[in-house]
Every structure is written in structure tokens, then in C-alpha cells.
Amino acid sequence: MLRNIRYNALVLKVKAVGQSHREAWFLSAESGILHATVFGGPRSHLKGAVAPFHQGNLLLYYNPVKDYAKVTEFDVCTWRPGLREDYQRLMAAFALTETILSSYGSGGTWHEALNIAEATLDAYTEASEQLYRPLAVHFLWHWISLLGLNPSLEHCDRCGALLSAHALTFFVHGSLVCESCTHDGLALGAGARRWLHSIGQIPACSIARYSASPASISQAKNFVTVLLRESLGKRIQTWEII
Ligand SMILES: [Zn+2]
Structure with a gap:
């Protein structure tokens, strides 16, 4: 050894x-x-x-x-001293480390896990306050995708129908479901779904160039925090208040 x-x-x-x-x-x-x-x-x-x-x-x-x-x-x-210059940045950084520890470092894709973590922490180090929430959603969506727990944003999980660019969807028990199948659950509007799809393709440092309405960002944030809570069986409170 x-x-x-x-x-x-x-x-x-x-x-x-x-x-x-x-x-x-x-x-x-x-x-x-x-x-x-x-x-x-x-x-x-x-x-x-x-x-x-x-x-x-x-x-x-x-x-x-x-x-x-x-x-x-x-x-x-x-060293990332910028994280300690602002209480909310510091809280987000601690929520990120707690998420990583709670999911055992992603369970195998460690190189990629470290890339996501360092890119997010670097982005928070210099981010303005209005980017704190988009960055949280960006991290959680990439992390959930790394764990392989992200539902499809393109097809209804129940009937398999293609979700149009304008479709309203609902998140029910780990699945994203179309409007014809249900009207219950956590709503994820078309704007939030399109934004999630876009930020899933970009690194954290580019988040400022991908805007969405505050309502869409808020819906996307509720969606990823519930998804994380259901995936880990644990609530990480900071993500819910950021
Ligand atoms: Zn359906």
C-alpha cells in the first residue's frame, strides 16, 4: 500500500x-x-x-x-477570499459543500464533480448579488445531472409526449409531467424550463449572459431544491432561502 x-x-x-x-x-x-x-x-x-x-x-x-x-x-x-466578504456568498458556499458531502462527492465522477464545485465557488467569489440565486440553480441543476437524477425537460414522464417550448409542466414525485396528465404538483413554466435547458449547457462563469424573468428563476429554483431534497432524502435549508 x-x-x-x-x-x-x-x-x-x-x-x-x-x-x-x-x-x-x-x-x-x-x-x-x-x-x-x-x-x-x-x-x-x-x-x-x-x-x-x-x-x-x-x-x-x-x-x-x-x-x-x-x-x-x-x-x-x-484561496477564494471573496467568499468571506459577503454573508450570502459564504452561506451559498457552505450549502454547496454540504450538498457534496451529502451526496458522497457524486459517487464516482469525481473529476467532473470537482470541476463543477470549483467553477461555482469561483463564480460566487466575484458575483453580484442578483446572480446569487441563478448561480445556486446552475450548481444544483448541474449537480443533479451529474448524479443522473435530472428528469427530462423535453418529454412528459407519464405519457411520453414531446413538451412544446410553451408547455406548462408539473413536478410530481420525481417526474416532470405535462398539463394533459396532471394539474397537481410544483409548476414549472415554459420560461423556467427553457432557462434550465440553456444553463445546463454553460459553465457557471457565463451565467450573467443567460437571463430569465425573476418568476422563471424562482420556479426553477423551487424545482431544483425539491428535486435535490427528494434525491438526498435531506433538506439543505440555505438553497431554499437564497
Ligand atoms: Zn403527459
Whole structure:
């Protein structure tokens, strides 16, 4: 077994253990979620480096006898201080890391998962307030698609009919259903559906160029947050209030 392994990793969460040690969770491109101990007193250089949303080159040492991993080096390439300049940005960033941890780092497509996470955090770092909600929808829609849990935006899940560009649809028990099949459930109008389709094709940094009415963005946000809640079996409250 290799005892020292390097990763390209994003810090998701850090928790204090006792006086001077901490536990950290990372998303890595190579192996998904990693959990390791960060040893060191207040003057350890790792203390400042291993903090949420920092990303860089991580070196872990594995002790197979004691069955633990410890952080021996973390060279930060991206610090993202802009996230801490605004409370809502910070809340969105924590909701993103909680979503990743709750879905076990996406369960296998880690390289892509890290790409989505870093692009979203980078976009939030500089985003103006009116982009906070569109960016949240963009992240959740891409994340749900990565998990393979996104319903088709083109066909009714119940009767299979093609959904026209102007069709009103309803989200019922994980399915997107046409107006002929139901009038119950969470409404997703044509504008919201077209916008979701568009933002599903673009990176987070381009979100400002894809506008929609506030009502459509709000419908799309309700749709993706309910979809995420049903997929994870867990509510991540920040996404509902952003
Ligand atoms: Zn139908």
C-alpha cells in the first residue's frame, strides 16, 4: 500500500478535535471524498491552509496499522477570499459543500464533480448579488445531472409526449409531467424550463449572459431544491432561502 498520496483537492469542511487537532474533509479529483486529521498547534502552517473552499495540492500520509490518514502538506493554489466578504456568498458556499458531502462527492465522477464545485465557488467569489440565486440553480441543476437524477425537460414522464417550448409542466414525485396528465404538483413554466435547458449547457462563469424573468428563476429554483431534497432524502435549508 502506498503511504503517501498526492491529490488535487478542495477543502469541504473542517472540525476542531480537542485543543489543537482538526479533522478535515476534502473533495479530490482522484478519489472523491477524503477524510484526514490535521495535526499541529496554533503556529502550524497547515492551520491557515486547510480551511473551507481552499483548493490545492494535498499530500496525505496513510497509517495502515492505526487506520487513519493525516495531512502532511497542503499547497493552496486558490484561496477564494471573496467568499468571506459577503454573508450570502459564504452561506451559498457552505450549502454547496454540504450538498457534496451529502451526496458522497457524486459517487464516482469525481473529476467532473470537482470541476463543477470549483467553477461555482469561483463564480460566487466575484458575483453580484442578483446572480446569487441563478448561480445556486446552475450548481444544483448541474449537480443533479451529474448524479443522473435530472428528469427530462423535453418529454412528459407519464405519457411520453414531446413538451412544446410553451408547455406548462408539473413536478410530481420525481417526474416532470405535462398539463394533459396532471394539474397537481410544483409548476414549472415554459420560461423556467427553457432557462434550465440553456444553463445546463454553460459553465457557471457565463451565467450573467443567460437571463430569465425573476418568476422563471424562482420556479426553477423551487424545482431544483425539491428535486435535490427528494434525491438526498435531506433538506439543505440555505438553497431554499437564497
Ligand atoms: Zn403527459
